[in-house]
Amino acid sequence: MGKVVLKLGKDISTDDIYPGRFMATVLPTETPQYCFFDRTEFNQKLKSKGIEPGGIIVADENFGCGSSREQAASTIRGHGLIVVARGIARIFMQNAINLGLNLVVCPTLEAQEGDELVFESGEVINKTSGRKFATEPLPPARQEIIDAGGLIPYTRRKLLESPPR
């Protein structure tokens, strides 16, 4: 369960999530400060801890389109936020799964800022409006990575299964 802390439209690009001018900052420990930097009010709220971990970003179709910059996933994950979108662009989805960012694809979702959402298997319930929306499973090929807690532990396991070079 969590509260919608930001509602966005469609085609939100990684330039919006993490502007290119901060790309020299790469470490997941350092990227959170620039999260949605040009949405000044939201960024300020994040920085002043006015937004709790577990908060939900709701977006329309094609969230995370554009550049492959992984900072866009790590900057959101760093604040412990969850992304629920009607659709997600491929590279962003991959990056999010690889880094263990919590993602839900919900093609018909309707929610406003402040709404309380509850995640059940196969659906999102909007407690505020009382409506339910079916979710779409993440790509099954990636489930093993999610289960392993991200691509780093998953790859490490594969590495240890392989003979040393």
Place this chain on the structure above:
Amino acid sequence: MGMTVVEKILANASGAKSVKASDVVEPRVDLAMSHENAALVINQLNEIFQGTNREPKPWDPGRIAIIFDHRVPAEGPKTASNQKLIRGFVARHGITRFHDIRGDRGGICHQILPEWGYVLPGQVIVGTDSHTTSHGALGAFSFGVGATEMASIWTLGVALNIEVPPTIKAAVNGKFSRHVGPKDLILHLIGRLTAKGANFRVLEFHGETIRNMSTSGRLVICNMSVEAGATSGIVPADSETERYLREEAGVTDFGERVSPDADAVYESVVEIDVSGLGPQIACPHTVDNVKPVEAIAGTPIQQVVIGSCTNGRLDDLEAAAAILRGHKVASGTRMLVFPASGRIYAQALERGYVAEFVRAGAVVMNPGCGPCLGVHQGALGDEEVALATTNRNFKGRMGNPKSEVYLCSPAVAAASAVTGVITDPRGGN
């Protein structure tokens, strides 16, 4: 059942007889490309090796390419230090396909790879850059990944848990009219498909227009395939691919062409006739907001940008120089030109294009990503409008969320630089 080009490449790379869309494969990777974000890849590589009692090192340094392009020469100490860290890694592991900030071998990653013969038909190419789709122009399956995924590939030499993407076939026929070309075609297609129309899919290009197109033009359409969300764009290799590799990349052994089976299964087919197509413009703030140039001709512009991995090649500079010849850049408008590589810069110098640009009042910048991603040079002021041959017009892309970016071909950009407003190159000139 017949296979598409990408299905054939993935079957071959993962040791399977045949694969079909949605199968999960683990293809070996022929080339793994990064730019300055190799700094993060190195960090993630170290994380993977942590606690394993093994020394973090890439599986095959000969298959790694690192090209500095996004912020060259460094715009500040942070980038400079990242670049320094990467140089150390490159030296330690003997990575030879390394392109530092140099006039002779530097440039934008998506130009360096084809130009130096690092991409061959039938290969699997990955890059920590979304426009890695570009290299499908040479008949390779080439897609963008994030830094952690790259670190995983550096570790194991394979891409893990890859779902074979379904393919959309684009059949392109007809002859371009004057001042219309590959950029207009791909903008038109993105407008039709929308920014998510090819998400998780491959765009495979066919038809006489593509067969007659140079590799430079094919690089434009594959480069921008990602703007429709595509995992990759691909042009099945043909005699033009072999000509390019031989004459322009100095490759003599380019393996086998991979062609789709006659009964390959496509998710859908898009037919395009370019004969009636005019110059296209992507309007702010999404690349699929495409209009014919007539619809917005007359819009004042403060900055014109010609360059990038999309349209910074010699034919692009030639087209722009030809239109500028004998004219001046309008006062109140700045024109920035950044060739895609050092080699192109040198060729443009020899052919006199650089002199044409300078004479007209344009600023010719060093090869690299420059203004394209808005970090470094050529940022816009509040409420300013730019017209660019680059590939993205997202809000803030050129360094300022209060500005606007329109995307177009080199011909439209050059014609508009002369007038200071968005201009149809077919009229007047």
